[in-house]
C-alpha cells in the first residue's frame with residue numbers, strides 16, 4: 001500500500017543554528033515542503049537583521065524547502081517596525097519569560113494594556129500570533145491555567161489570528177473551538193504518548209518536553225481533533241533537537257526530536273484509526289488555509305513497509321529510536 005502526500009508542512013519547528021542546523025534542517029527538507037521556524041535561538045530572532053541572517057543560514061543548508069520565518073515577540077514592537085518585517089515573516093511567536101528553552105527574554109506580564117500596541121499593530125497588518133501557552137504554575141496545570149489568557153486575547157483582538165502552539169490538554173482542545181480566531185498546532189509526540197510514557201516507569205529523557213505530555217483523556221481529545229483533520233488544527237512537530245549529552249544528563253533539556261520520522265509515524269497512526277484520508281489536510285491543507293499560504297510543490301510517497309528508526313541522527317536521539325515502524329518514505 002502506498003500513500004501520496006502533497007506538500008507536507010510542519011507548522012512548528014526548531015532548527016537551531018550552526019552544526020546542529022546543518023544536521024537537522026536537511027532532514028526536514030527531505031519530507032516537508034516548508035516549516036514555520038521557531039525564533040528561540042541564542043540570541044533570539046528579534047530584529048530584522050537577525051531574521052534575514054537566520055533565513056539565509058537555513059536556506060544555505062536545504063534545497064526545495066521554504067522556511068516560513070517567525071520573530072520572537074517583544075511588547076515594544078511598533079507598527080513601523082512590524083510593517084518593515086511583514087514580508088519576511090509568517091508569524092510572531094510569543095513565549096512567557098523563562099517557560100521553556102531560551103525563552104528568558106519573553107513576556108513577563110500579560111497585562112493587556114502593555115501588549116495592546118504591538119498586538120493591535122499585528123492585527124492590522126494581519127500577522128498571526130503564535131503562543132507557547134503555559135502559566136508558571138504546577139507543571140501538569142500550566143496549559144489549563146493559561147487558557148483564560150488565550151480567551152482574553154482572542155476576545156480583545158478578534159481580527160488577530162492566534163495559534164495555540166502544541167496543545168496537550170482537553171481544556172485547550174475545547175477552548176480552541178469557542179473562539180473563531182483561535183487555531184492550534186498538535187505535535188506527533190503528544191498524539192502518541194502520555195506522562196506515563198515519560199515518567200511512569202524508568203525515566204525517559206528523550207520524551208521529556210514542554211509542555212509535558214498529559215493524561216490519556218487529554219491525548220484522546222487531541223486525537224479527536226487531529227484524526228478528523230478539524231480545520232482549526234494543523235500539524236506542528238515541535239521537533240526540538242538537543243545533543244544526546246544534554247538529554248541524558250541531570251537537568252535534561254526539554255524537547256523531542258521527531259522531524260525525520262514524523263510523516264511515517266503519522267501515517268501509522270492515521271491508518272490504525274482508519275483515518276488515512278484525513279492526513280493530507282492535517283499535514284498541509286489546514287495550514288494552507290489558516291496561514292493563507294501556497295507551499296512549493298513537493299510530492300512525498302509513503303509505503304507500508306516496515307523500517308527501523310535510526311538510533312541517532314548526528315548527536316541527536318530521535319523519538320522511538322531503534323524501534324520498528326510500519327511505514328517508510330519511498
Ligand code: DOR
Nearest residue numbers: 100101209210240254255
Ligand atoms: O520541549 C520543548 N523544547 N518545548 C519548547 O517549547 C521549546 C523546545 C526547544 O526549543 O527545545
Ligand code: ZN
Nearest residue numbers: 012014038238
Ligand atoms: Zn517549540
